[in-house]
Amino acid sequence: MRRSEKRGAFLWLGLACFLLCAPSCQLTWTHGDVDTTGGYISDVQYDDQGGVHILYYTVGDKDAAVRYATCSGQCDDSNNWSRVVLLEGAVKSASLAVGPSGSVHVLVQEPAELPRGVYYTSCSGECGRPENWPAPLFLGFPKYTLHMMNNFNLVVDDNEHPRGTIVGYDPDLRQLFVDYLYCDERCLSAESWSSVRIAAFPDAPWV
Amino acid sequence: MVDHSLERNGTAYVVTYAYSRFWPPSFNLLSRYCLGDCTDPSNWSDGPSLPIGNCDEQGLQTFCYRWSPVRIRSDGSAAFVGTKLDWGTGVPVTTLEYRSYVDPQGSDFSWVEIGQDLRSTSLALTRPSSPDVAPTPRIAALSEDGLTYVSCDYGCAQVANWHRQLVDPLVVATNDGGTWPRIALNSSQLPGIAYKAIASGEEVLRFAPGSNAPPPWGPATEAAASVYGVRTSEKAAEANYMLLGAIPVLAGLLSIIGRIRRVHRRR
Numbered sequence: 113m114r115r116s117e118k119r120g121a122f123l124w125l126g127l128a129c130f131l132l133c134a135p136s137c138q139l140t141w142t143h144g145d146v147d148t149t150g151g152y153i154s155d156v157q158y159d160d161q162g163g164v165h166i167l168y169y170t171v172g173d174k175d176a177a178v179r180y181a182t183c184s185g186q187c188d189d190s191n192n193w194s195r196v197v198l199l200e201g202a203v204k205s206a207s208l209a210v211g212p213s214g215s216v217h218v219l220v221q222e223p224a225e226l227p228r229g230v231y232y233t234s235c236s237g238e239c240g241r242p243e244n245w246p247a248p249l250f251l252g253f254p255k256y257t258l259h260m261m262n263n264f265n266l267v268v269d270d271n272e273h274p275r276g277t278i279v280g281y282d283p284d285l286r287q288l289f290v291d292y293l294y295c296d297e298r299c300l301s302a303e304s305w306s307s308v309r310i311a312a313f314p315d316a317p318w319v
Numbered sequence: 320m321v322d323h324s325l326e327r328n329g330t331a332y333v334v335t336y337a338y339s340r341f342w343p344p345s346f347n348l349l350s351r352y353c354l355g356d357c358t359d360p361s362n363w364s365d366g367p368s369l370p371i372g373n374c375d376e377q378g379l380q381t382f383c384y385r386w387s388p389v390r391i392r393s394d395g396s397a398a399f400v401g402t403k404l405d406w407g408t409g410v411p412v413t414t415l416e417y418r419s420y421v422d423p424q425g426s427d428f429s430w431v432e433i434g435q436d437l438r439s440t441s442l443a444l445t446r447p448s449s450p451d452v453a454p455t456p457r458i459a460a461l462s463e464d465g466l467t468y469v470s471c472d473y474g475c476a477q478v479a480n481w482h483r484q485l486v487d488p489l490v491v492a493t494n495d496g497g498t499w500p501r502i503a504l505n506s507s508q509l510p511g512i513a514y515k516a517i518a519s520g521e522e523v524l525r526f527a528p529g530s531n532a533p534p535p536w537g538p539a540t541e542a543a544a545s546v547y548g549v550r551t552s553e554k555a556a557e558a559n560y561m562l563l564g565a566i567p568v569l570a571g572l573l574s575i576i577g578r579i580r581r582v583h584r585r586r
Contacts, residue, residue, distance in 0.1 A: 139468065139510070141486045143527035146513070150522030156501040156513035164503075166513050168524060187511065187528050267327040275357065277325040277334050290334055290351070294358050310334065310351050310363045 142188035146181045147195055155208040165216055165239070167208035176202040178220050182240045194240025198233060199248050207276065211268035217299075219266040219276055220248060230264070230278065234299065251293075251305050274299055277310075288313040326390060326397075332357050333366060333397060333423060352423040367425025390444040390454075396421045400442040400458055415440060417456060417475060431476050433469060434483070436462045441502040443510065459502035459512045465490045466500055466514050468529065486527050489516040 151168035158164055163184040170177055178199040183192045204221045211217065215236040221229075231248035238244055264278035276293040290311040298304045326333055335350040350366030357363070390398050398419035415437040418430040437460040444454040458469040465488035474480040490500075500514035511528045 138531065139484060139529040140532045141468070141484065141527050141529050143487055143516075143525050145518070145523045146526050147524040148521060149524070150515060151524045153499065153501050153513050153515065153524065156503045156511065156526070158503050158505040158511065160506055162505055164511055164526060164528075166501075166524070166526065168513075181524070183526070187526055193526075265325040267325055267332070269327055275325070275327070275332065277332075292332075292334075292353075292357060292363075306358070308358055308360045310353075310360060311349075 144186075144188040144193070145190045146183075146193050147179065149175060149179075151179060154206040157208060157210040159210050159214045160212070161214060163214065165208060165210055167206055167218060169203050169206055171202055176200070178203055178206050178218070180208075180216070180218065180239070180245075182216075196240065196242045196245055198245060199231060205264065207264055207266040209266045209268040209274065211272045212270060213272060215268070215272060217266060217268055217274045218248070219264060219274075221264060221278075230293075232274070232299065232305070234274070246300055249300050249302060251302050273297075286314065331423065335366070335399065350425070354423070364423075366423050367420060367428060390442055390456075397423065398442065398444060398454075398456060400440050400456065415458075415460060415469070417442075417458075417471075417481075419475070429476050431478055431481075433458075433478060433481050434462075437467060437469065438462075439499045441500050441512075443502045443504045445504060445508045447508075457502060457504060457510050459486075459500040459510075459514070461490060461500065464488060466512065466516070466527070468510065468512070486512060486529075487514070487516055487525065489518055490514060 146166060147168070149170050151170045154167040154169065156164065156166045161184065163182060164187050166181045168179050168181070170179060177197045179195060180198050181193050181195045183194070185192050187193070198218060199220055206218060206220045209217045213236065215234060216239045217234040218232065220231040220233075227250055230251045232251055233246055233248040235244050235246075264276055266274060266276040268274050273294065273296050278291050278293060279288070280291065281288050289309055291307045292310050293305060293307045295305045331352065331354050333350055333352040349368050351363050352366045353363045355362045396419065398417065400415065400417045414435050415433040416430050417433055418428065420426060420428040439461040441459045443457045445457065447454060453473075455472050456470065456475060460467050460469055462485075464485050466486040468484045468486050469481060470483075471481045500512050502510055502512050504510055505528075509529050509531070511526060513524065513526050516523055516525045
């Protein structure tokens with residue numbers, strides 16, 4: 113092997129070794145404070161532009177609320193986070209989804225001081241600004257009143273349509289169930305939402 | 320029922336949940352999935368049903384298993400991660416389990432136990448640009464040390480192929496719902512974790528992005544290990560691999576520069 117060939121092999125061997133190890137072995141972690149009120153984290157999502165969206169809720173007599181925080185750019189810098197109170201009052205759980213266009217959708221369950229049921233709101237544009245969030249819409253579904261974590265989940269499909277699953281209990285049928293909620297357009301109108309039952313369990317022992 | 324989830328992958332959705340119909344409870348992880356128009360109930364089918372056993376004789380079964388949402392891959396396969404709480408010896412032992420299957424029906428189901436000191440997990444799967452490349456798991460979990468990042472790049476059925484880093488030691492370590500971290504990946508497949516920590520005696524909501532920025536080297540390595548929480552032995556091993564690759568690269572580059580200079584001198 114000529115000297116130049118040896119040099120080339122040496123170089124490629126080193127490069128391969130470096131590249132094989134680099135992706136998994138060395139992540140550097142930094143962090144920034146999002147909210148000093150603490151909070152129970154419901155979800156975190158990135159959008160396609162690298163923005164971060166966090167849905168969380170706080171409890172307590174004075175500051176119980178569903179809250180949203182977002183950041184674009186250096187998200188380990190606390191100054192780059194914007195916070196919005198979406199709904200005041202204690203809640204059971206909440207779920208967040210980010211659509212392909214960067215729209216943000218939120219489903220909230222059972223605020224204590226409001227009609228019991230499910231609430232929905234969404235934002236497109238600058239979601240760190242409170243004025244870009246419409247007041248959450250009461251969808252109804254009062255039978256979804258189980259006291260458990262992760263009672264529902266929300267996603268947005270490729271056409272920007274929100275879809276959710278939710279667990280509930282029907283006291284008349286003594287039945288635990290899972291419903292699939294969906295809306296195709298004008299989703300800030302309660303009439304636009306429908307549901308289908310995808311699973312049902314009679315005689316749930318601990319309900 | 321103790322948990323359920325919904326995931327989007329084109330027109331495929333999967334719901335998964337644990338459920339017991341009898342007393343004493345005998346838990347099964349059940350799942351339903353939909354391909355096509357999910358607003359039509361007839362398009363929903365049963366997915367995997369996995370017995371997960373009687374975990375507790377004292378009625379504390381609710382948290383025997385705690386599953387992350389199912390993550391669906393582009394080929395229809397799926398993965399999820401959970402912690403099993405075992406009271407068999409009287410001392411609770413949590414075991415982190417990673418489970419995966421190759422299609423929504425649950426064929427070729429496999430699982431691996433990753434560690435016995437991790438709990439409160441959140442899972443994300445990478446989305447490779449090529450369909451020929453398998454997605455790989457990225458997990459945020461709590462350990463006795465604090466917020467921990469766990470990952471695997473290949474051969475994820477082998478526990479030896481899993482790696483972990485301590486992200487932040489200042490994490491609330493109780494087992495209430497609010498302390499569960501949540502992980503997401505950006506478009507470059509780098510992780511970000513939202514979690515609750517304690518700073519100066521106050522609970523704060525934090526976000527930690529992971530990046531490929533080079534870590535401190537040399538005398539700062541031990542400090543970096545404590546700041547970033549990487550176990551020193553793992554850090555040393557990783558550094559050795561990196562140096563193993565970096566030394567010949569530098570040598571080759573210096574050699575090329577020398578050759579260019581010699582050519583210039585001749586002119």
